[in-house]
Amino acid sequence: TLDNIESTDLEIVIDAKNKLDDFSFLITKSSLVSKNAHLKIEKDIQKVDPIKLSVSLSNLITEKIPVLFLKPTGNAPKGYELLDIWPVQLFVTISGPEEEVNKLKITGILKRFNLDDISQEELNAINSSMQRGKNNVVSYFIPTSWKKVFISSISNIPIDIDDPNANSLRIDFKKNDFLPLKVNIPIVLYFPSSVLSKYNPQNTVIKLDENVISKNGMYFLNKKIYAQGVNEKFIDIIKDHVEILICIEDKNNNEPLDWNLNYVNPKKLQTRFVEETLKDTTNDILKKMPLDSSEEYLKDRFRKLVKDNILFLSKNQKLKLIIKLINNEIIITQDNS
Template identity: 35%
Template sequence: MNAVISKIFSNWLRKLVALVLAIIIWFIVNQTLISTRTINNVPIRIINLPPEKILEGIQTNGHLIKQLNLTVTGNKTIIDELSSYDLEVVLDATDKPDEFMGTISKKNLSSLNPEIDLSKVIKRVQYPSFIVRMTNLVTEQIPIIITKPIGEAPRGYQFLNIWPYRLLLTVQGPEDTLKRLKEKELRLTLNLNEVKKSQLDALDHVEQEVISFFVPDYWTQIKVPSLSDVPISIDDPNAKLLRIDFIRSSFSPLNYAIPVSLFFPIETLNKLNPDTVQLAESTLLKKIHGQGVLQIPLLVNGLGPRFLNLIEKMIQIEIIVIPHAKQERLSWNVQLVNPRQLENQYVQAFNGELVDPDILLLAPILREEYLRNRFRSYVNRLLLFKTDETKLNLSISLKKNVITIEEMDSSVSLTTPSNL
């Protein structure tokens, strides 16, 4: 054992010098080893753009959407570890024309990693040719259409409407990009699932016809990938008024019988017309002074009391009369008589006695637009239900120029539109 130890430590000074020299040689050799590899998706940043110019596809962080695959040659130790997160290409647009070839040398590479000095690491850069295109920087107002929300309303409530249904977004960007966006318009779709029942319950007051949920600011952001990599806040002042209107989910009885009328298409008037076709009385339909009237008790659901009081005398069922050979059952729909006049009366009623305090926030012209939009939303959801709260389905047939109206089981699917 002592002989082994003695052998190890014999000539120790020479051995130490040899070890130090070996380490130095390894370090020098390692530092001088050259490697070449391709780094994919390296970001590009353009600096010193003229104030009136911008680049197509530039992002908020100054990078272009376009990225490059760079082949770099340099110190093997560092090159082998480099990624696209460690560097970017920086091009100077000073005194450049609107279109110029991108030229890259190692001087155009900027380190995003403070621990790496690219000027000492990279010897040569190869890249695919590309063109940088500058365009005019302009300011435009882009229309935003607020679409019908997705999702479901909280339990006990029904979605009525959303208002305003059109906003404007003021943005700066490339002229051609903004032109395309303006022609196409943008879409913003809200999600009813994000509205909590507790929020509507807190807003629900007996005297209010409609519960208006004003959307929070973070909902009024829109993604425009061609302009920004982050959502853009809508700066239209009317965005503060953006609301989702809900109505309580409740059934109300109709206090008046509903007249039934016939519509005869012009192309079949020679055979089918008021002189040749008649409505047959049944358990559902009675005739009063020659006018067919649907006399079964009916309900409506999710309509404001002011709207219902105004229109319940003006509801009718219209049957479209066409030859039996073209359609086994006749189509029918629920409609209002003179809806324009009823709409005007609805608006005037609210202007005379404003019950909903939220409407007071609106300027007169916006108030009228909002109320007309609410009225039309009610009209679109006007459906008839039976007393057991199932949807009214009618089977209407034409045989030997006699129209018969019968009730159909709600579970049966109709092949023609009904109760629309």
């Protein structure tokens, strides 16, 4: 019956011999070719209503089309956190109509993986086989069966991504290690020019209490601080180059002041992170990458570690400061709500 016939069971054959321009074609029963051995056109198809089809001729060209990998969907397995996907762009060789292929060259092809397809057992096995040292990154190399793109205007089956760099395609995860910072973080005040007449370094001080200490003329946060989702190498490099930067503003009704974790000379820290990571002889992944690719990869990793770094007082309590300016005195407390 007609209900048992799939679209892939039949093909329409068009005779384009000696056709140099666009033309019209009448589809009849004789135009059909069966792709299913069990489907006999003469026997199983009684009638085909003729349909007039317009055919546009186009040059067949072959081009390399960029494939852009977006941030994966889904959730990372328990105990891990998504770091990044690398490389973020590959190329696939496409053959098809000139107009369609040229359009794809401009727009590219977007590809997105699903983290729900990666199990905790798989990442644990990879982690167990690694010589981690001070590294907490677990790399999941994308299976060959995933390295395909579907372009309905070009092909009715997925097309393999044939870029040689596809062998390096992977999703990197951070192991959620909980590591001590091992230093007291300096507290620095920033005075915008608009407030200097009222608040300045000569008349504004930080209150010393159980949260803040003073040493050698500098203020420090008097709390044991932990970081999660980073590695020991990252902490070793940044621990003496981070500060809590408080922006002094003339706010009403004891409204809290803004603050952020500031990295001093981040470009230099990034360079050091790249150089020291490249010296790691246990990292087989970096060994196999070209130097320029590995350097760019590590720069990107450092930027993401900086962006995602969150400080904790304990595993269940983030560092969440409430900072108020009262009578030219800055009072710092921890928000325990």
